[in-house]
Amino acid sequence: MREVNECRVSERIESFMNFVCINFKGMAIPVTSKISIEEYLELERAAPFKSEYYKGEVYAMAGASTIHNAICSNLIGSLNPFLRGKNCKIFGSDQKVHVIENTLLTYPDAVIICGENEFTDREKDTITNPSVIFEVLSATTKKYDRREKFELYKSIPSFTEYILISSEQIKVDVYRKQPNGKWLPSEYKSIQDQFTIEKIGYEMKLADLYDGISFPV
Numbered sequence: 450m451r452e453v454n455e456c457r458v459s460e461r462i463e464s465f466m467n468f469v470c471i472n473f474k475g476m477a478i479p480v481t482s483k484i485s486i487e488e489y490l491e492l493e494r495a496a497p498f499k500s501e502y503y504k505g506e507v508y509a510m511a512g513a514s515t516i517h518n519a520i521c522s523n524l525i526g527s528l529n530p531f532l533r534g535k536n537c538k539i540f541g542s543d544q545k546v547h548v549i550e551n552t553l554l555t556y557p558d559a560v561i562i563c564g565e566n567e568f569t570d571r572e573k574d575t576i577t578n579p580s581v582i583f584e585v586l587s588a589t590t591k592k593y594d595r596r597e598k599f600e601l602y603k604s605i606p607s608f609t610e611y612i613l614i615s616s617e618q619i620k621v622d623v624y625r626k627q628p629n630g631k632w633l634p635s636e637y638k639s640i641q642d643q644f645t646i647e648k649i650g651y652e653m654k655l656a657d658l659y660d661g662i663s664f665p666v
Contacts, residue, residue, distance in 0.1 A: 486552060490575065493545075493554075502554035503601075510556065513542075517585050517616045519662050521558050524583060524614070527657045528561075528649075537563040537580070537649050545575040546582075550604035558614075559583040561648060563607075578607040580648045585614045599624070603632075610648055619659055 483505030484492075493500060501508045513521075521542060528539045542558050547569045554575065561581035569575040582602055584594040594613060602608055611624040611632070621637045623644050637644050643654040 486547075486554065486569075489554065490570065490572070494572070494574070499543075499556055501556070502552065504552050511589070513585070514587065514616060516662055517558075517587060520585050520614055520616060520658060523658050523660050523662075524559055527653065528646075528651065531651055532561075532649065535649070537561050540576075546579055546605075547575045547577050548601055548604050549577055551601050553598075553601045555598070557582045558585045561646070563648060577605070579605060580607050581610040581612065581646060582608060583612045583614065585616050587616050591615075595622075610646060612646070614658060618664055619655060621655060621658070 484507065485505070486502065489500075489502045489507060493502075499510045501510055525539055525541055532538055539559055539561050542556050544560055545554060545556055546560060547554050549569075557579070560576070560579035560583070562576060562578060563580045564578075566573070566576050567578040569577055584590075584598070586594055591613075599611060602611065609626045613622040613624075615621070619638060619640055621642075621644060623635045623637070624632045625635070625647060627633055635644065637655060640656050640659065643652050645652055
């Protein structure tokens with residue numbers, strides 16, 4: 450019986466892989482067939498690549514550049530020691546986030562979660578309560594991350610800070626949710642700048658984020 454079940458799952462994963470395509474320019478392409486959240490989660494957990502889900506459609510996620518990965522490494526490396534022993538933790542780009550209000554299931558570049566993790570289902574691998582979300586912007590994703598994705602993230606009740614880090618230049622945009630529900634933007638463009646991650650009371654230096662990274666003049 451076990452062999453039969455594994456075979457069926459394997460066939461479904463192969464089918465999943467066949468209709469989730471990646472454009473070689475790095476743009477995500479939606480599948481033509483719609484599936485449920487439950488189907489997506491089952492197949493996503495066994496698939497060899499990461500995909501984003503929104504209202505029945507699945508989008509393959511392209512790989513990241515070396516600079517993108519270096520920024521993520523610097524970010525997590527800076528925050529992990531500070532958060533050790535505290536009530537908040539940082540998770541990297543393998544952490545799936547579910548926005549229950551609008552169905553989005555995606556993988557931010559990093560998230561900070563404070564208090565107990567809240568999960569989508571009993572598998573406990575998809576969280577629903579990030580407080581701070583980080584996205585490292587690339588040429589192909591920056592418009593989506595700044596606009597549509599931000600609007601979708603805003604439906605998360607626990608979400609209070611959105612931090613966008615450019616991988617094309619030294620530049621960080623920070624959006625903080627105000628008591629009236631509006632989001633206040635701040636921009637940082639100098640390597641000498643630093644900004645506060647208010648949820649955890651941490652002063653992040655751009656010099657630390659961009660450590661070891663150089664851009665063409």
